Amino acid sequence: MTQTDPADTSSPEGLAPEGKPCPAGDRRSFVAKLVAVVSGGAALLVPLASGLVVFLGPLWRKARSPQVRVALLSQVPEDGIPRFFPVRADRVDAWNRYPQQRVGGVYLLREKGQEPIALTAKCPHAGCFIGYVRGSDVFQCPCHTSTFHLDGARVHGDAEVSPRDMDRLPVELKPVGSVSSSGVSSSGVSSSGVSSSGVSSSGAASSGAVANTDAPSATNSAEASGQDAEIWVEYIEFQTGHKEKIRAV
Amino acid sequence: MGGVHRIPDRSQRENTSRMNSLVRNVADWFDDRTGMRKLMRTALDEPVPGGARWRYVWGSTLVMAFFTQAITGLFLWMNYSSSTQTAWESVFAIQHELIGGWWLRGIHHFMAQAMVILLVIHLTQVVIDGAYRAPRELNFVLGIGLMLVVLGLALTGYLLPWDQKGYWATKVGTELSSQAPWAGAMVKKLAIGGSDYGHYTLKRFFALHAGLLPSLLMLLLGLHLALFRRHGLHARYFQGKGKVQGKEGALFWPDQVLKDSVAALMVLAAVLTLTVYYGGAELAAPADPASPYAAARPETYFLFLFQFLKWFPGESEVWGAIVIPSLVLLLVLLMPWIGRSRTGHLCNVAILFVLLGGAGLLTAQALYDDNFAAWHTRDDAPVQEEPRQAYLKRLAASEQFLQARREAAHEADRVIELALSPERIPSTGALTLVYDDPLLQGPKLFRRHCAGCHNYQDPQALEAETNIINPAPTGSNLFGVGSRAWVAGLLDPDQIAGPHYFGYAESPFLGEDGMVAWVRENIGDVASDERAALTEQITRVVAALSAESHLPQQQQLDRDQASRIDEGKRLIAEEVGCTDCHKFHDVDNEGEGPDLTGYMSRAWLLDFLRNPAADRFYGEANDRMPAFAVHQDPAMNQLDKKTLELMVDWLRGDWYRPE
Known part of the structure; x- marks a missing residue:
């Protein structure tokens, strides 16, 4: 590597014959440096x-x-037992749209005479999928074994690994059928209400659904009125690891 | 010139010397224009105080490892495609289709591991020797910078195959970076190129891995080597002793280069051994954003960080993930200044050994925790309540890990099998193969929708891994539905009320007019002289009824038994009298039992799952089986067509099998 001596940078033209700096040359060299x-x-x-x-x-x-x-109201009987439903939505990845x-996933549960509540299955600690075993009275996260009551509250409060309760x-x-185009495509894939356990085990829902086979449009449900409804959930992703619920950006 | 008697040799000699002078002339020409000789001399004639030594090879092996990575990486690049639909797919092609691809990828993979080990050796040596002392402080800092770049290359490279392992491990990593104070969320967003993992994530990681980081590494390496030359080799043993021992005047070329090259070859040999032993680098199943992989772990050399994090629950995680590692890094960077005094130097050595020892222990602990269940059983649990709970928790966590890893390995094998099939990978990517394969999806769907009532258990292999067991079933065992064995059991008076068929609690088939009573009466209670003939008849009925299912696994059998099946069909409608209760093709006596036409065929099962309470099936007698897709409007149905088809195809063993 050839290193130029700093003394050499002032070119010979910049010096007056007797060796004194020439003001004009100085200015020119400053401008030259600046422009350069x-x-x-x-x-x-x-x-x-x-x-x-x-x-x-x-x-x-x-x-x-x-x-x-995520589900039909009839798929969530009023027994306070959580039922898991996958959340399906259009996913856009850069230039691709995956319908x-x-x-x-969400857990839906409903107490007698109340509106259903939805708890996201994403653990507030590190984002694992919280599990629920039928018959159990707690949710449990498989990753760091945080436990939550069925209303989503942490069993051990602040001593739990999870920094906050399950997110509602x-x-x-x-x-039913009031919305057909926004969010849910009308094709077959929209059966997002896929019950993990409830339907087959709960007598009310299944026998109701089965009994009226000849008149599918009038399908009965756990609803006494016979009027079913669709359960819609705003699927918000929250940041993990924080005490507060912060929307992921 | 030579005398007359030497004439015969002269032309030969002249040729040689003319050749030599030509070479010399060309070399001179180049040297004149480039100063090549001086450069080479400067590069190679470096004196090695005390003579060439094996302990000087580590830096050179790292340079060699980097060039190995650059070369193999370049060729991998020629075959790699960084998008979410093509990354796994192109790595699959490298691994399983390109000639020598697995070998190339194996070298790249294992050399990356070797590089981390070599880095640790190099660093340890520098610290022990105190080679960071003035005037070499900056070169030490450059070295730490190089180490970070190498770790960055390892981190970014892990994601590129876009398989479950890399995807979920890296996701945890970027999730952690979002907890960094102030800019955490922004850093994460920039790293993954948006709110969620996707094309942009791969693109960014690949640009880092193959562009930015290697360039940075080359720049830092150039400076590192230039400074190394400027300061000369740090010969620990000869400083302050007044006399340099060993071979005086040894030069870098060829004395040290010989040792360096041999060492480089040894490193390569180790890498090749690992490549052959493991059959190249692992490729897990394609990344599936919808199914978190519970056994995701970072590369082995990052395991200590993973384990370290377990000490920091909840919000304190940021300490383990970011604050403490940053402080440790700062401490290491300050080593040259700490080590100015003899005490400081000893401190540095102690710090390094504590760090390395700690990392080693944490790594061992991580591996031990994950494999805990492989070495321990429930029986070893302590008696006291508290340690017992801790023990069982640990055991359960490890069992889950091992189970997830087994399932992932199974899934990877299967996807690769499908990708190698004549159908190849669809343009939508290998994830489509996963989603559309009954063998992979069937068990999951069965667990979710059927296992609440039904078993899926091979009666011949009650402990088989593929079994899905419900300890208190309220429906029949669906393993092998429609097969000869399954139908034979259904018509066997000893089995029909057993655990695999209708022997569950409150079974509606146990009633007086039920199927169980019929089988016992008509097949069980027969005079001994009629037994042989009846057995013959039942065998034919079984063949005929089972053939209705058209199971793909029985095609050959159905062809071979064509006459027996025809005879059986006749028996069903006539002597045996199934048609008293069941419809069978044209014979319809409007009985209560389900239609046997196409019994357990794909169409029959699909219709049955849509609505088992249809007249054609159980009608009003259905007291438990849900109707999964009874409505005209698909939005009202519990399951969609594709889910039902996957379940039915899996139950029927209808999936791709390689030749």
Whole structure:
């Protein structure tokens, strides 16, 4: 590597014959240095900045929480037992759209005479899938064995590994078939209400569904009125590891 | 020139010397324009104080390892495609289709591991020798920078195959980075290129892995080597002793290069041995964002961090994940200044050994925890209540881990089997293979929708891994439905009321007019002289009824037994009298029993699952089986068509089998 001596940078023209610095040459050399640094810097910085803008792009894009139809009301009997339903929503990955993908799961449960509540299956600690074994009176996370009561509260409070209780999601009941295009495609895949355990075991729901085979449109349900409804949930992703519920961005 | 008597040799000699001078001229020409000779001399004639030694080879092996990675990485790059639909698929092709692909990938994979080990050796040696002392402080800092770049390369490389293992392990990693103070969430978002993992994540990781980090590594390595040359080799044994021992005047070339090259070859030999032993690097099942992989673990050399995190529950995790590692790194970076005094130097050595020892212990502990269930059983549990609970918890966690790993290995084998089939991988990617395969999806769907009542248990292998067991079933065992063996058991008076058929509590088939009573009366209670003839008849009925299912596994059997099946069909409708209760093809006596036409065939089962209470099946007698898809409007149904088809195909053993 040839290293130029700093003394050499002032070119011979910059010096008066007797060796004294020439003011005009000085100014010229200052301007030259300035222009050299600015233009050279710009030549490098503009492409770098152009790249960085694209690189930083994701910071300005916000995540949206889809409203998802997860089940029929008749699939959640009023017995306070949680039932697992996968959450299916359109997933967009860069330039691809995947219709009706399983993006998560919720537990739905309903006490006598009350609206159903929805608890996301994503553990607030590290995002694992919280499990529920039928007959048990607690939820348990397989990763770090956090336990939660059936209403989502931590069994051991702040001594639990999980920093907060299970996250509740906003629930909305809509008449069956009232929404056909937004969120749920009308094709067969929309049967997101896939019960893990409840339907086959709960006599009320299954015998009701089975008895009226000749008139499917009038299918009975656990609802005494005979009027079923769709359970819609806003599937919000919350950041894990925090005490507060912070929406993932 | 030579005398007259030497004439015969002269032309030969002249040729040689002309050749030599030509070479010399060309070399001179190049040297004149490049200063090549001086450069080579500077590079190679470096004196090695005290002579060449084996203990100087570690830095050189790292350089060699880097070049191995650059070369193999470049060729891998030629075959790799970084998108979520093609990453796993292209790595699959490298691993299983390209000639020598597994070998190439194996070298890249295991050399990465070797590089981490070599880094640790190199660092340990530098610290013990105090080679970071003035004027070498900056070079030590550069070295730590190089180490971080290498670890970054390892971290980013782990995700690139986009398999379950890399996907979930890396996801935990980026999830942790989001807990860093101030900019955590932003760092995470920038690293993965959005809110969730996808194309952009792979693209970014790949650009880091193959572009930015290697460039940075080359830059730092250049500076590292330049400074190394500037300061000369640090010869610990000869400083301050006044006299340099060993061979005086030894030079880098060829004395040390010989040792370096031999060491490099040894490292490569170790890497090749591992590659052959493991058949190359592992490729797990394709990443599935919808099914978290419980056995996801980082690479072995990051395991200590993973284990370390377990000490920091809840919100304190940020300490284990970010704060403490950063402080440790800072401490290591300060070593040259701490080590200025003799005490400080000893401190450094102690710190290093505590860190390495701690990391080693944590790694061992992580491995031990994960494999706990492989070495312990419930019987070994302590008697006292508290340690007992802890023990059982540990055992359960390990069992889950091992189970998840077994299932993942099974899934990986199966996807690879499907990808190698003549159908190949669809353009939507290998995940479609996973989602559309009855063999992979069937057991999951059965557990979710059927196992609440039914068993799936091979009566010939009650302990088989594939069994799905409900200890208190309220429905029949569905293993092998429609097969000869299954139908034969159904018509066997000794079995029909047993655990695999209708012997469960409150079975509706146990009634006076039920199937069980019929079988016992008509097949069980017969005079001994009629027994042989009846047995013959029943065998034919079994063949005919089982043939109705058209099970893919029985195609050959159905062809071979064509005449027996025809005879059986006649018997069903006539002598044996099944049609008293059941419809069978054209014979319909409007009985209560389900239609036997196409019994357990794909279409029959699909219709049955849609609505078992249809007149054609159990009608009003159905007291428990849910109707999974009874409605015209699919939105009202519990299960969609595809789910039902996967369940039915799996029950019928209708899935792809390689030749």
